[in-house]
Amino acid sequence: MVFNKAHLTTGNYEIDSAFRIAMSDIFININPYKAGKLEKEENILMAGMGYWSPWTRDSAINTWSGAGLLIPDVTKNNLYAVLEKEGELRVGSGSLQFWDIIIWITGAWSQYLFTGDKTFLGDAYTAGINTLKDITENEWDEEEGLFRGPASYSDGISAYPDSWAETDDESGIEAWVRLHPDKQLETGMGFPMFTLSTNALFYNAYIVLNLMSKELSIDREDDFIAKAEKLKDSINSHFWNEKDQCYYYLIDEQGLAPFQSSLGNAFLLLFEISPEERIEKIIENQKISAGGIPCMWPPYDRYRISEEDYGRHSGTVWPQIEAMLVDGFVKNGEKGKFFDSLNKLASNVTRDQQFYEIYHPDTGLPYGGIQEMPGNKEHLWPSMPHQAWCATGYFRMIAAGVFGMNYRVDGIFFSPSVPDNWLENISLKSLKYRNMELNLFISGRGSQIVTMTINGRNTDNNFIPSHLSGVQNVEIVLK
Secondary structure (H helix, E strand, C coil): CCCCCCEEECCCHHHHHHHHHHHHHHHCCEEEECCCCCCCCEEEECCECCCCCCCHHHHHHHHHCCHHHCCHHHHHHHHHHCECCCCCCCECCCCCCCCCCCHHHHHHHHHHHHHCCHHHHHHHHHHHHHHHHHHHHHHEECCCCEEECCCCCCCEHHHCCHHHCCCCCCCECHHHHHHCCCCCCCCCCCCCCEEHHHHHHHHHHHHHHHHHHHHCCCCCCCCHHHHHHHHHHHHHHHCEECCCCEECCEEECCEEECCEEHHHHHHHHHCCCCCHHHHHHHHHCCCCECCECCCEECCCHHHCCCCCCCECCEECECHHHHHHHHHHHHHCCCHHHHHHHHHHHHHHHHHHCCCCCCECCCCCCECCCECCECCECCCECCCCCCEHHHHHHHHHHHHHHHCCEEEECCEEEECCCECCCCCCEEEEEEEEECEEEEEEEEECCECCEEEEEECCEEECCCEEECCCEEEEEEEEEEC
């Protein structure tokens, strides 16, 4: 295994220290494991300490957030490990948490963009097609034009309004179906709900499968773009609240629940689902707390036992979610809120000397939040230590946000942004991109590129093509 331990230099002690800690928390979570389509034990990346097997969502998020630029062989193993062991290539559902396994397609596409591995892409396309077909047959609602199911990452009951928390104090949302057979639907798993983040992932799955088919020169009768546009229209018409000028995250028999999901907002921005005229409102109306950006807002009253208490998935700060959201912010020109989030997280990590999974929205201290457990409606859960998927979120903030790396099939387009209080010269070194070792150097501050060179040769398109090989030094001058 080759581990490319990237190195960051900005002159900001907390930013640089947090990056070194991120590299450490990623590395210590690499463990041998055999599952899915892996024929023998291979090195894979666990979500973090305390987790002993890979899940579809953390494998996809880690890859997408940039682990594929650091440990591409490991992230490929992760993606194979969560496929079904027997039969055709398809993503495994695991623990009945089927609803957001489609995120695998987004992670797999990132793996290809980072590596250019066509053999893997062929497997990813097949697995994606089979998985999408299965879920569409069971969970697509033609009348509403949406996919049914809970919200992405939100396996805990604390992510849902009170009517969904009637689970005999079980902590997982899947318990609701088992305990309410009279309310569940006859098709699929039976959840009578639609959620913003999960539908956004299905939209991106259509877009990505179309791109995959083009890369593989596969002609299909399925019009993925038409299906994507239909779903986009449904997302924008069903989840947008005109009165409050924001997207809400859940629709059930009671209508549109008045709660914002940071992950849903992140996907709206990153996948370019929202109409341009709503982007400013998404950013403007996003709740930001003193300790970071809450995963969901407002918090549910049932967890506000005291002013200090919040639900595990309600009001707390999850760095991996915040990282995706502020990536969407900076891609849409909002640099101030991006750097505020980056600085807060770096400060927390430097203080703790590790990445915790969840933080308190007011204090910024590690905090696991309240969520039901059998026999205890007010159980305080731990915030898990040394979390790789939070560390890769930080890497995402640096690589995509600061250095402005936008990954395409044919290369990387750069749109960096450097604040005034950093060094005049910053660098990010030892990235494994395709057949290159990529080293990035930025001089100056701001976000306007004056010049860009690749190994001393001028380029006027702020772009490095993917076909290069060997050591490539990209030097950018800003003003």
